Amino acid sequence: MAPQFTIPKTQKAAIVEKTDAPLKIVDNHPVKQPSELAPGECLVELDCSGVCHTDLHARNNDWPLPAKLPLIGGHEGVGRIVAIGEHTQSSPVKVGDRVGIKWLAYSCLDCEPCRKGLEQSCLNGQYSGFTVDGTFSQYVVSWVTHVTPIPDNLSSAEAASILCAGITVYRAIKYSKAKIGDWIVLPGAGGGLGHLAVQYAAAMGLRVVAVGQYTYVNTGAEKKELVMKLGAEKWVDFRETKDLVKDIKEATDGFGAHAAVVTAANGAAYAQAIDYLRMGGTLMVVGLPARANLSADIFFTVVKSINIIGSYVGNRQDAREALDIASRGKVKCYYVTKPLSALSETYEGLAEGKIVGRVVLNMKE
Numbered sequence: 111m112a113p114q115f116t117i118p119k120t121q122k123a124a125i126v127e128k129t130d131a132p133l134k135i136v137d138n139h140p141v142k143q144p145s146e147l148a149p150g151e152c153l154v155e156l157d158c159s160g161v162c163h164t165d166l167h168a169r170n171n172d173w174p175l176p177a178k179l180p181l182i183g184g185h186e187g188v189g190r191i192v193a194i195g196e197h198t199q200s201s202p203v204k205v206g207d208r209v210g211i212k213w214l215a216y217s218c219l220d221c222e223p224c225r226k227g228l229e230q231s232c233l234n235g236q237y238s239g240f241t242v243d244g245t246f247s248q249y250v251v252s253w254v255t256h257v258t259p260i261p262d263n264l265s266s267a268e269a270a271s272i273l274c275a276g277i278t279v280y281r282a283i284k285y286s287k288a289k290i291g292d293w294i295v296l297p298g299a300g301g302g303l304g305h306l307a308v309q310y311a312a313a314m315g316l317r318v319v320a321v322g323q324y325t326y327v328n329t330g331a332e333k334k335e336l337v338m339k340l341g342a343e344k345w346v347d348f349r350e351t352k353d354l355v356k357d358i359k360e361a362t363d364g365f366g367a368h369a370a371v372v373t374a375a376n377g378a379a380y381a382q383a384i385d386y387l388r389m390g391g392t393l394m395v396v397g398l399p400a401r402a403n404l405s406a407d408i409f410f411t412v413v414k415s416i417n418i419i420g421s422y423v424g425n426r427q428d429a430r431e432a433l434d435i436a437s438r439g440k441v442k443c444y445y446v447t448k449p450l451s452a453l454s455e456t457y458e459g460l461a462e463g464k465i466v467g468r469v470v471l472n473m474k475e
């Protein structure tokens with residue numbers, strides 16, 4: 111028999127009521143009751159939720175796409191399924207399972223992008239903490255087809271940031287065409303996405319050139335030590351280098367790197383990549399700044415046969431693979447846990463580029 115859970119009528123939640131109003135933490139937000147769940151929906155009692163830079167964009171509503179209002183943000187949630195909608199057909203998960211809620215909350219699985227495995231670009235997609243309420247609350251409603259099973263040997267807090275940051279960099283590296291022994295450049299290597307990217311790349315047999323983060327205050331020795339420990343082979347300090355392109359080329363046998371995964375919010379980082387990639391190299395475009403243009407030198411993109419590929423989070427399979435690699439100890443997220451009440455100050459830290467690693471909010475506190 112499926113385990114029984116007591117489901118309260120109200121819960122703690124962080125709510126954005128209006129774009130410019132302060133975030134409101136309430137403890138009387140209604141919990142959708144099991145009898146109210148539609149077929150295919152499930153109710154998840156959250157243990158924790160990671161905080162992602164995207165949440166800050168959703169909170170500020172500064173993207174070209176508008177977020178819903180009022181909004182509960184968050185899309186790196188881990189918890190237990192406590193109810194599944196009546197008349198749900200052939201659910202891949204059951205009540206009691208520990209699952210993750212990622213950015214892609216729902217996709218139709220039937221439009222052309224979905225049929226091609228690009229469900230994150232679904233024409234009918236729903237996004238956690240953006241078009242539907244997310245995980246900065248104690249309970250969240252999701253879909254049985256889209257929650258991600260969490261491996262037993264990964265704690266909820268360890269899994270949280272894999273669900274967005276981890277999946278995003280894992281998929282970008284996977285589709286970068288880089289093969290074992292190839293050089294990959296990872297700008298922002300000490301940051302939230304970057305420190306995970308270094309570990310995934312190393313686990314996939316790539317040789318990593320880590321480049322110091324663009325916005326962080328403390329580049330330098332401390333960051334170098336961290337990324338070398340995570341598996342980077344070469345380090346280029348963004349603040350100290352006089353010629354980034356030359357330094358990267360020198361670090362990669364003089365020919366340049368086979369791939370670069372650029373998560374930066376500034377356009378210059380993308381343009382530079384065209385210069386330091388070798389012939390046939392691939393630029394993976396991953397950052398989601400509010401407004402920035404990608405400018406590439408057309409002449410050199412052509413004569414160097416450069417690939418420029420956009421990569422958007424990941425699909426259900428990418429999610430399972432990213433978690434599996436982490437569960438085998440190959441990738442560890444550096445995070446600090448805080449209570450939900452610390453969300454506002456976390457946003458401020460993100461806006462100022464002061465958060466090193468990830469912040470995971472404990473929903474049980």
Ligand SMILES: [Zn+2]
Nearest residue numbers: 162164274275
């Ligand atoms: Zn995210």
Ligand SMILES: [Zn+2]
Nearest residue numbers: 218221224232
């Ligand atoms: Zn679709």
